[in-house]
Amino acid sequence: MQTHKRPPASLLFIFGGSGDLNYRKLTPALYNLFIDEWIPEKFDIVGIGRSAFTDESYRAKLLDGIQQFSRRKEEQNGKWQEFSRHISYLQMDAENEDEYKKIADIVKTKEQEFGSHPNVIFYMAVAPQLVPDIAKKLGPLNICADTKCTRIVVEKPFGHDLQSAHELNKLLMSMFDEAQIYRIDHYLGKETVQNILALRFANALFEPIWNKNYIDHVQITAAETVGVEGRGGYYETSGALRDMVQNHILQLICMVAMEAPVSFDADEIRNKKVDVLNAIRKITKEDAHIYAVRGQYSEGWITGEKVPGYRQEKSVSPDSNIDTFAAVKFYIDNWRWQDVPFYVRTGKRLHGKTTIITIQFKPAPNYAFPEEASETWRANRLTISIQPEMDIRLRFQAKRPGQSMILNPVDMLFSYKDAYDGNEPEAYETLLLDIMEGNATLFMRSDQVEAAWKIIMPILEAWELRPPVDFPNYAPDSWGPEDAEALIARNGHNWITLPPLHQE
Numbered sequence: 001m002q003t004h005k006r007p008p009a010s011l012l013f014i015f016g017g018s019g020d021l022n023y024r025k026l027t028p029a030l031y032n033l034f035i036d037e038w039i040p041e042k043f044d045i046v047g048i049g050r051s052a053f054t055d056e057s058y059r060a061k062l063l064d065g066i067q068q069f070s071r072r073k074e075e076q077n078g079k080w081q082e083f084s085r086h087i088s089y090l091q092m093d094a095e096n097e098d099e100y101k102k103i104a105d106i107v108k109t110k111e112q113e114f115g116s117h118p119n120v121i122f123y124m125a126v127a128p129q130l131v132p133d134i135a136k137k138l139g140p141l142n143i144c145a146d147t148k149c150t151r152i153v154v155e156k157p158f159g160h161d162l163q164s165a166h167e168l169n170k171l172l173m174s175m176f177d178e179a180q181i182y183r184i185d186h187y188l189g190k191e192t193v194q195n196i197l198a199l200r201f202a203n204a205l206f207e208p209i210w211n212k213n214y215i216d217h218v219q220i221t222a223a224e225t226v227g228v229e230g231r232g233g234y235y236e237t238s239g240a241l242r243d244m245v246q247n248h249i250l251q252l253i254c255m256v257a258m259e260a261p262v263s264f265d266a267d268e269i270r271n272k273k274v275d276v277l278n279a280i281r282k283i284t285k286e287d288a289h290i291y292a293v294r295g296q297y298s299e300g301w302i303t304g305e306k307v308p309g310y311r312q313e314k315s316v317s318p319d320s321n322i323d324t325f326a327a328v329k330f331y332i333d334n335w336r337w338q339d340v341p342f343y344v345r346t347g348k349r350l351h352g353k354t355t356i357i358t359i360q361f362k363p364a365p366n367y368a369f370p371e372e373a374s375e376t377w378r379a380n381r382l383t384i385s386i387q388p389e390m391d392i393r394l395r396f397q398a399k400r401p402g403q404s405m406i407l408n409p410v411d412m413l414f415s416y417k418d419a420y421d422g423n424e425p426e427a428y429e430t431l432l433l434d435i436m437e438g439n440a441t442l443f444m445r446s447d448q449v450e451a452a453w454k455i456i457m458p459i460l461e462a463w464e465l466r467p468p469v470d471f472p473n474y475a476p477d478s479w480g481p482e483d484a485e486a487l488i489a490r491n492g493h494n495w496i497t498l499p500p501l502h503q504e
């Protein structure tokens with residue numbers, strides 16, 4: 001029996017309706033919401049694209065996507081027929097302003113059918129360069145003026161640099177209120193990422209020691225084993241720093257470093273995050289080499305398979321200088337974090353698919369224990385594993401059973417798989433539901449996006465100014481270039497991968 005309140009009637013237009021994002025992520029997420037009875041009683045989805053589809057062939061394509069990519073691949077249980085009746089396809093040329101009347105007509109028809117004015121959501125699942133043009137053409141439709149019910153959803157990358165992000169913000173805000181604009185960063189929809197706030201602020205245990213007095217440093221690794229997966233064209237305009245650090249990783253830093261919010265109001269949370277971004281020490285162009293390292297993968301082997309180097313990937317220039325790996329050392333200049341390094345690294349074709357946040361505490365004094373007891377002495381460490389393992393591990397010292405005082409680090413584990421049924425909603429389910437409900441907490445505000453660009457611009461500029469001389473500089477199945485090790489070894493640290501449980 002349904003115990004929750006569903007969002008109000010909604011009409012969702014997906015620009016890029018025949019594209020990959022909708023196929024792999026959006027429709028599977030919407031279908032899961034439907035199965036879990038979160039979709040509004042009255043709703044419709046209109047996929048918009050240039051390719052020719054009938055409603056029937058479009059639905060068949062989407063079902064195929066569900067069978068491949070949904071967390072409930074096998075789930076048919078008769079609900080698909082019911083769900084798919086709400087999906088239609090609108091073939092239109094998004095560059096032709098005259099065709100936008102079709103959208104206005106659909107809204108009018110649905111309004112009559114639903115008996116009320118629905119939320120009208122425009123989802124931009126298109127190449128980033130198309131967003132400004134589509135937004136401009138949506139403006140005059142007269143639907144957007146309704147600040148309560150109309151929303152526009154913009155995927156990352158939000159701009160290509162600070163200036164283009166600023167211009168895109170200006171353009172969107174000339175037609176929509178900030179409250180109507182949902183800038184997606186899908187990391188914020190991940191269960192394990194949202195749980196960081198619960199861990200920090202719903203427990204008395206961590207917050208008192210969550211600062212420079214007890215924390216030695218913080219690390220974030222977001223590693224992937226895949227290469228650019230046919231997205232060479234996009235990646236050539238991006239690179240790891242733009243693709244992962246400007247958004248996902250800086251957002252993770254905000255979750256770890258923000259001050260306690262006084263409420264879960266969308267603006268309160270986002271204000272606290274912007275405070276973190278504003279306090280991140282600006283790295284100058286001249287110093288970029290001290291704080292940031294870039295890499296690019298060569299050809300090689302990964303899980304027994306021969307893989308091409310980045311420069312041999314489709315749609316990639318044979319002498320490309322794009323970074324497929326980036327590592328940065330950040331500092332946050334405020335009372336809580338003064339002089340605590342935040343090391344981050346991300347890359348393609350690395351040794352494992354893993355996103356983890358490590359909070360490394362300072363060592364406890366060990367003078368009271370005999371020398372042999374402290375041979376395996378380790379400082380406490382909290383590891384938040386975002387994916388693919390979803391768990392939190394707290395490492396502490398324990399006495400090994402026996403007559404002598406020998407100490408060993410051991411792990412206390414909270415695992416989603418063991419604690420729950422292991423069928424957590426996907427990020428896009430959470431985010432799409434929030435959009436329908438009008439809750440912008442997990443979305444990026446304009447000032448957040450621009451503050452994040454300001455942080456990475458000097459590094460990007462320094463890298464553009466000085467082309468790398470050693471690319472490609474790391475092999476597939478490694479942890480990136482050697483310089484990344486040196487970056488943090490200078491402070492006496494080394495990169496931490498997810499430790500096996502119960503041992504060092």
Ligand code: BG6
Pocket residue numbers: 156224243355
């Ligand atoms: C996307 C990047 O934002 O995040 C991709 O554009 C990357 O390059 C992806 O592969 C990683 O997402 P996840 O959820 O698999 O960690």
